[in-house]
Amino acid sequence: MDTIQSWINVLFRPQLLIATSILALLGFCRYRKFCTQNKFMSAAILGFPLAFFAVSALEENFWIQFKRPDNVPISFMLWFVVFFIWLAMKKGVENDDRIAEGRPVYEAEPEEEEKVFVWPDLVYTELLCVLLISIMLVAWSILIPAPLEEPANPQLTPNPSKAPWYFLGLQEILVYFDPWLAGVLIPTFIVIGLMAIPYIDPNPKGNGYYTFAERRYEIFIFLFGFVILWVLLIFQGTFLRGPNWNFYGPYEYWDVHKVVPLTNVNLSEFIWARLLGVGMPSFWLVREIFGLLLLGLYFFALPVLFAKTLWKKFYLQMGLIPYVLGSDLMLWMLLVPIKMYLRWTLNLKYFVAIPEFFFNI
Amino acid sequence: MMGRLKGWFSDFTRTPVWKSVFRHKMPKDPKNRALAVLTNVFLHLHPVRMRKQGLRISYTWCMGGVSFFLFLSLTVTGILLMFYYRPTAQHAYPDMLDLMESATLGLMREMHRWAGHLMVITVWLHMLRVFLTGSYKPPREFNWVIGVVLLVLTLLFSFTGYLLPWDQLAMWAVTVGSNMARASPGLGVEGPGSQLMAVGGVPLITAGSDVRFVLLGGRFVGEGALLRFYVLHCIGIPFIFVMLLATHFWRIRRDGGISGPGKGGPMAM
Numbered sequence: 133m134d135t136i137q138s139w140i141n142v143l144f145r146p147q148l149l150i151a152t153s154i155l156a157l158l159g160f161c162r163y164r165k166f167c168t169q170n171k172f173m174s175a176a177i178l179g180f181p182l183a184f185f186a187v188s189a190l191e192e193n194f195w196i197q198f199k200r201p202d203n204v205p206i207s208f209m210l211w212f213v214v215f216f217i218w219l220a221m222k223k224g225v226e227n228d229d230r231i232a233e234g235r236p237v238y239e240a241e242p243e244e245e246e247k248v249f250v251w252p253d254l255v256y257t258e259l260l261c262v263l264l265i266s267i268m269l270v271a272w273s274i275l276i277p278a279p280l281e282e283p284a285n286p287q288l289t290p291n292p293s294k295a296p297w298y299f300l301g302l303q304e305i306l307v308y309f310d311p312w313l314a315g316v317l318i319p320t321f322i323v324i325g326l327m328a329i330p331y332i333d334p335n336p337k338g339n340g341y342y343t344f345a346e347r348r349y350e351i352f353i354f355l356f357g358f359v360i361l362w363v364l365l366i367f368q369g370t371f372l373r374g375p376n377w378n379f380y381g382p383y384e385y386w387d388v389h390k391v392v393p394l395t396n397v398n399l400s401e402f403i404w405a406r407l408l409g410v411g412m413p414s415f416w417l418v419r420e421i422f423g424l425l426l427l428g429l430y431f432f433a434l435p436v437l438f439a440k441t442l443w444k445k446f447y448l449q450m451g452l453i454p455y456v457l458g459s460d461l462m463l464w465m466l467l468v469p470i471k472m473y474l475r476w477t478l479n480l481k482y483f484v485a486i487p488e489f490f491f492n493i
Numbered sequence: 494m495m496g497r498l499k500g501w502f503s504d505f506t507r508t509p510v511w512k513s514v515f516r517h518k519m520p521k522d523p524k525n526r527a528l529a530v531l532t533n534v535f536l537h538l539h540p541v542r543m544r545k546q547g548l549r550i551s552y553t554w555c556m557g558g559v560s561f562f563l564f565l566s567l568t569v570t571g572i573l574l575m576f577y578y579r580p581t582a583q584h585a586y587p588d589m590l591d592l593m594e595s596a597t598l599g600l601m602r603e604m605h606r607w608a609g610h611l612m613v614i615t616v617w618l619h620m621l622r623v624f625l626t627g628s629y630k631p632p633r634e635f636n637w638v639i640g641v642v643l644l645v646l647t648l649l650f651s652f653t654g655y656l657l658p659w660d661q662l663a664m665w666a667v668t669v670g671s672n673m674a675r676a677s678p679g680l681g682v683e684g685p686g687s688q689l690m691a692v693g694g695v696p697l698i699t700a701g702s703d704v705r706f707v708l709l710g711g712r713f714v715g716e717g718a719l720l721r722f723y724v725l726h727c728i729g730i731p732f733i734f735v736m737l738l739a740t741h742f743w744r745i746r747r748d749g750g751i752s753g754p755g756k757g758g759p760m761a762m
Contacts, residue, residue, distance in 0.1 A: 205610040209617075216554060216618060220625040223551070240754040244546035250539045251520060251529040253548055261555050262562050269566065269611075273603035280593065283586040284664035286713060295669040296655045298613050298648060303669065312684050315673025326641045329624075330634035338627040340752040342552075347627065354624050358617075490676070491685040 137191065141381025144372060147476045150469065153364050154356070160221070161352055164344055168222035177218055181211050191383050197371050201279045206297055206370050213363050217355065223342035231346070239341040291375045291388060300369025301362050307377065308471045310482075310492045318464070322357075325461040329354075332458040334449035349446075357465055396481035399423045416486050423484035427493060430467075435459040538742045540750045547751030552626070556619035560647075561738070563612040570605040571727065578657070580723035582716040585659035609651050616647050628752035636744040639737055646734050653726040656719060667722070668714050674705035681705060 142148070160167050160177075167173050185207060188194040197203060227237040238244065248254075282288075295303045306314040337346040344351055372379055374386035397406075403422050404412050413419045435456060439447040447455045474480040482492045505511055520529040527541045546552060577596060578588045592602050620640065623629060629637035656667045679686045680703060687698040700712055710717025749755070 202610070205607070205614060209614045212614070212618060213621075216621060217625075219551065220622070224625075237754055239546045239552065244544065244549075245753075245755070246545045247542040248545050248548065249523065249526045249530075249542055251526045251536065254539065254543060255536065257548060257550075257555075258558060261558055265559055265562055266566075269563075269604055269608055270600070272607050273600045276603070276607070277593075278603045278606040279662070280589055280658060281660040281662045284582075284659045284661060284714075286664070286715070288661070290661055290665050293665045293669050296652055296666050297610075298651065299670060311673050311676035312678055312681070316677045316681075316684070323641060323645055326620075326644075327638045330629045330631075330637050333630070336630065339630040339754070340626060340628060341754045342626060351625065358621060489685050489688065490683050 137383040138381075141384050144381050146368060146372075146379060146472070149368065149372075150360065150364065150472065153360055154469075157352075157355060157359060160217075161344070161348070161355075164221050165225050168218060168225050174218065174222075178215060181214055185211075188382060193385050194382050196386075197382075201276050202297060203370055204276060206366065210363070210367060213359065217359070220342055221344060224344040227341055227343050228345040231343070237341045237343070292373060292377055294369070294373075297366065297370055300373075301365035303377075304365040304369045304373070305468060308468070308475055310490075312490065313493065318468070321461060321464050325465075328454075328457055328461065332450060332454040334446070334451075334454070353462070353465075361465065361468060396475070396479050398482045398485045399426070399480060400485060402478075402480075416488055420484050420486055423482070423493070427483055431460060431463055434463060538739075538746060540746050543750045544753050544755075546753055553751060554618060554622045556615050556622055560612055560615040560619055563608045563615060564734075564738070566608045567605060567612065568731075570601045570608065573601045574605055575727065580657065580719050582659070582719060585657065585719060589658050589660070605654075609654060613647060613651055616644050620644060623752075626752055632748050633744075633752065636741060636748060639741050639744070643734065643737055643741060646730055646737070650726065650730050650734070653722040653730065656714070656722045657726065659719065664714050667718070671705055671708055671714065671718075674708055675703065677704050 143152070167177060185198070189198055198207065223238070227239075230237055294300060302314055302319060305318060308314075309318070333350055335347055335350060337343070371382060374380040375388040375390070376392075378390050378392050380386055380390075400412065400419050400423060404410055404419070417424075435443075438444075438459065439455065443455075443459065446458075450458060471480070471483075484491065484493045486492065506515075517525065517529070520526045530536045530539050530541050574592070577592050579585065589602075592599055623637065623640065652667070652670060656663045675681045675683050677684045679690060680698065681687060682698055682700050682703040682705070684698075684703075687703070688696065690697040700706065706712065708718075708721070709715070710721045745751070
């Protein structure tokens, strides 16, 4: 039993968890028909999270984190995210089959296009929803009291200090990026990127019905951002990050004295000290020139290169300005996992480190 | 027995009091059903008729409606909580204890907290549904933008409310969150570029004048921050939120109701 638990603890290390989740998402989209139309596979996808939480709740250390009142909605959310993505994909696959056969999508069936009166049909549904949610909310409030900790004390810092749960994905990114990026710029880009979606998406198809085949790139990119970079990182920040923001497996005791050796190296040190074997130049522009060039190539040369090769189709469809905006937001999004994996493999601290101006990337 | 009750009820519906409130009989024909929606202040944000597909829970997941209902529940429970709570360092925490120990049927704090967490989740799921059905596509582009603003405001609602219990969890979660403001480019004391904001060698951005100071009303999460967060939570954000919410709902109706595979034009009255 202990060996199984320690194996699962290893599987949940961020390096593996993020990689396997990306693979699972890719596999789900690739084998979407099998994953949503096959009864056993569907049951496995929807049942696995429930079974995992149910079995894990028997374990002492998991139970400590699971039973925290504020963590209860997060566990619910995880399952609902899986369920709704499965449901949308199931309906999308069914519609894609209809489109392939030349039939109208389900939402465009004559019977579905039929008009009904809002009074009473919709008002009735709304009333039922209101009743259901009220009952659930009152029951939940009776069963689980809201937590209240010790009075606020500026002299006593709790360990770990966690942001509110919905910001834990950003706090997780804070391990790899400085606050001006993880706490200010990246959230701003998320908001701008979300707002920009209708204006940079050139695809007129898939408006008002579930589909995957007609919008495969848009849907995959969105799910990558939402499931991997937002929901998964919240899960990780909630259940797998303990004292000193160290990583703890789901069945691991949160030991305050756990020591994790950290020797992170800047890109400039890699190049000047290790590769060229000379001292670090004192002027910041010379010192950081390689990092600045690298990021310059990443954000400015790569979109141009892709516009002529890999993303040529999108460039032609989108037009210049939406393409520049879309590709750079996309590159920012990809920089997050790229930097994570560079940290885990090469211990890279910063691409560009100019502490003189608080400018570290 | 039932017959007599029904008789009393129908007698009651003939009184001037009943008639002054409801004016009409239960609408059963198309014309009166349309009027029931159009002439009611609460219902008129709906269209009169809609496609059947828009009723399907498997299509809409009902997440937008549930988010709105949770917002209403939060408003009601929030108003009740305001009776018991004083946003000062001296009173906030003892008021929480009073709420838990002494208030009769003291479920309001629980309901407010759980509905708050839940609303964040339902708003996310609503966004996921709108994305996956492509409902942000023309003519609904700008309503998606309003929706994103509402999402940000929902998070700010929750973030400002997080501080109010004034316990360790509240204070330190808000400390972690608001420390980020210190690193804002150009505006935070530790943000890149803020050294450039100086006049004659005197820096404009200091720990006592940067964006974090504005947010917290002080150099750390103290009584100033508690009052600011309270005012934002109860007055400031709701004010903007309700206006945007009304616009969001109105535009749904103007853009043809719940999205569907038609040509995208207005499909309902």
